[in-house]
Amino acid sequence: MLDVMPILKSLWRSKIGPFLIICQMALTVAIVSNSVFFLSGKLETIARPTGLADTEVAMAKVKQRPGATFSESVLAEDIASLQSVAGVAQAAAIGQGIPFSQSGGTSGFSILPDSDPDRVNRPAAFLQVDHRVIDTLGVSLRQGRNFRAEEIKYYAPNQEPQSANAIITASLASDIYGQQDPINQTLYLAGVWPLTVIGVVEDFIGYFPHSDYSYSNVLVGALELSASMNYILRSDNLTPASVLPEVRRALQGADPRRIVRDDKTMASMKSHVYQDDYAMVILLLVVNAGLIFVNVLGVVGITTYWVNQRRRQIGVRRALGATRFAIQRYFLLENVVLVVLASVLGAAAAAAASYYFVVQYAMELLPGWYMLAAATMMLLVTIAAAWVPAHGATRVQPREAVSA
């Protein structure tokens, strides 16, 4: 520690070089801490539990030949032929709101009807499902019961049934009912459509994962019989991707004018949904790696320069009895002093930048330990970078002090 004062003095005397390298490191600490924080938010979104058997699920859309619509018997035939495909354990029909599909409906849900002025609407996504959907998606029931086959309401376009049963996710249940038991309560969809809650399932991610209420979902036991229907399936011992060709054939059936499309696995839907987040994470990682690399270049360069500049002084110190270790320690310590100064400046810059992001883009404030982590990382990286030139300094011979 006794070297610190002379280090500070010598840094002060050369001013411009140390000042610049401190600026560079400070900027790096500010950028790295902010971008790692930003990136961890993205990773958290991607990695949060889906509540679904998403690695086992796949989907396909079917459109009947022009003029034809679905009927209960067509549905039953399709489900039967799906279940006959090797590798398919379960199959179900889903009208809209397939998780991760980015297409579906969102509505306000309340315990009071539209006519009541005290009604409070909670936004949630709704899925139109048959009685097999919960098992096929791998959603787990927490309370109440699943739909029974005979309870599902099949209806023609624009002929919504007067009532239907519904199963809601735990998040929505606690939002709407709090401590109350939701089972057998009435829930109004858009204030007009009364649904009877028959069960509560564990949270799962809905059709639009980037929504603020992606865990608030309502499964409605009703299916519209229009020209189009979506099927989901769950594979058992085979991967969902490997059963898709056979699924396509099974759904195509004998009618060449029937169209089977959008057959894909939930895993691929998930990676499509998070594509921009992944891209952002990768870009941030690349730029941060570049930043650290540039700092390494800078530290190697400046330390080499300082060693060369002070060959005579090193020689004098060596001649006066300083050990090789003491010489190396001096240069490493110099680097530590620079990083510490830079970290203080960098933390201030990071906080300022974070404050700007909070005000401008409503992001969260950067927690202090991200700055600490970035500073520590900086310290380790630069010590490693300074090691080689600092070690080179120990090879300066004492006679260099006198030879000049």
Next chain:
Amino acid sequence: MWRYYIHLAWISVKKTPVLSMLMVLAIGMGIAACLTTLTLFNVVSSNPLAHKNETTFAVQLDTWASDEDYWGANGVPVQTTFQDAKAIYEAGVAEQVALSSRVGLTVEDSSYAKTPEVSDSRLVTRDFFRLFDIPFIYGSAWSTEADTNAERQTVISESLNNRFFDGVNSVGQSLLLEGESFTVAGVVSDSWLMTPSVYDLNMGAFKWPSHVYIPFFSVEQRAYSNWGNMEGWKSESNRSHQDFLASEVVWVQAWVELATPEQKSEFEQYLVNYIQEQKQRGRFQRPLKYLLNTPEQWLAINDVVTRDNYVLVYLSVGFMLVCLVNAIVLLLAKFLRKSPEAGLRRALGATRMSLFVQHLVEASVIGVLGSMLGLVLAWLGLMGVRVLYSNYENVAVMGIYTFVGAVVFAVMATVISGALPAWQVARTQPARYLKAQ
């Protein structure tokens, strides 16, 4: 003199190959990061209708619930109801009215020889093609009569024409859409790709154009499966398609072209009268409000440029700064190491200015090499971006202005960053080094 300086610079670069390479690499990386993200930002923030920004307007009408604001955008619905869209079209006040909505249509050839498909389609009025500058390779848009009578005419994309008509001129031929026969009026070029897709910013601003267009008012005869957004606030029970058309559900995108300020004020007067008339019928329960947005305003209202885009730009500018500071530090180290040489030259009569210029030239040589490397790295970076974001596939391409701008900026930046070290070395006191020698 300049050639001599450049020669000296080259000798100096070669004398410390590793250090020089590190400097070139650092500058190159900074420039590449900036170029890549700025190109991306450029794409995302561009206005493809800039040339008619003063005459083209997206119409917003505040038909939302009396007790709450529309939940998104600027608090006014971003789409209109069918009845309001129809009224605007039929009033004929605006010279061009482009109504549109995205649907999915089953496409078959009349002999059922090809595999049918469900195509991304749009219901549009004929002005849509002119307003959004869609180039035709065969035929043209359907007539105004076809528009108002919802005739069975269609405009298809080049790729759909390739698939169903083997790329020949299909104008006048028929195509089955949802099982009904439509006559092809025109084929539009696949080269038309508006980025961002100003005409429809629902569900992402980077989408491929539709493959089939049919007259907008076909929707009065039958329902098509909607592939756009439908939003409602009113508890209406629509028991039929006609109920739906008469409802308060918003699902139509309405654009108008108003060539002169007079036309614009005339159209605004029309809207005020229309809204007041509707208010008397119990609609438009909120304070009278309508907006005519220029494409530029429309892009801003729909948040096409995301937070992530800004974050990336800040990040790369920060990175660039670090790289430049780093270049200054390394140049400083390198130049000061040559102080004895500089001292000697000063003693032999070189002026400070000539030493300064000489070192500045050396810095510029490093800068030019760094910029060249930066351009190569940026090219690789953009390839990477295209892989990462499949929806920017065709658009993340460096424009000529970005390219020239980047080169000029990069060289200027390194010359400026070379100035400080060059000045330091030019101040060398000859006496000090002569003594040491």
